[in-house]
Amino acid sequence: DVQLVESGGGLVQPGGSLRLSCAASGFTFSNYWMSWVRQAPGKGLEWVANIKEDGSDKYYVDSVKGRFTISRDNAKNSLYLQMNSLRAEDTAVYYCAKDLGYLAFDIWGQGTMVAVSS
Amino acid sequence: QSALTQPPSASGSPGQSVTISCTGTSSDVGSYNYVSWYQQHPGKAPRLMIYEVNKRPSGVPDRFSGSKSGNTASLTVSGLQAEDEADYYCSSYAASRVFGGGTKLTVL
Numbered sequence: 499d500v501q502l503v504e505s506g507g508g509l510v511q512p513g514g515s516l517r518l519s520c521a522a523s524g525f526t527f528s529n530y531w532m533s534w535v536r537q538a539p540g541k542g543l544e545w546v547a548n549i550k551e552d553g554s555d556k557y558y559v560d561s562v563k564g565r566f567t568i569s570r571d572n573a574k575n576s577l578y579l580q581m582n583s584l585r586a587e588d589t590a591v592y593y594c595a596k597d598l599g600y601l602a603f604d605i606w607g608q609g610t611m612v613a614v615s616s
Numbered sequence: 617q618s619a620l621t622q623p624p625s626a627s628g629s630p631g632q633s634v635t636i637s638c639t640g641t642s643s644d645v646g647s648y649n650y651v652s653w654y655q656q657h658p659g660k661a662p663r664l665m666i667y668e669v670n671k672r673p674s675g676v677p678d679r680f681s682g683s684k685s686g687n688t689a690s691l692t693v694s695g696l697q698a699e700d701e702a703d704y705y706c707s708s709y710a711a712s713r714v715f716g717g718g719t720k721l722t723v724l
Binding site for chain 1: 648650652654656661662663664667668673703705707708709713714715716717718
């Protein structure tokens, strides 16, 4: 089965850091762009970042530039999101998603919750 | 670049058809056939329902269809069923915020 499984979420204080992971299976991970998408409680979907198949290109939404870093390890079929200087407004469920290459997402993980609060 | 605009709500009775719009600009929806639609039930991950304006992934019922005219894309759900009640989001390549604000579809 094609599957994405996120992990690493939790409660963190403002200014803190967290690293999210996404384990992929059932497809050739190294052949696809991958994205992180988040959803604040009761709000809509927000694309956060994406990364090219080989990791050479990365793009971010303005609100996380300089604070978040997307990366991948194709040997481990894994996607990561390093989140630093976290703010209350980063509180959300974070989904990893397989990207068809033009910001369309055909496979989604179940999501991992990140709560930023003191 | 600009955000994609969706109506906050839509509704229909079982068996009826309902159409949800997604309005962008000539720089995103109007320029690319890369509009997608997602269904999201409460507490669940989004599910891709339509990609490249009008293509359905395997397993998506043919009651769901997509179209585009100018800067506006549309999702039509025909033969509404209770399980279609969900939030629906559009997305487009080159849109500044990628996703529209979402439409809550209620089956009356």
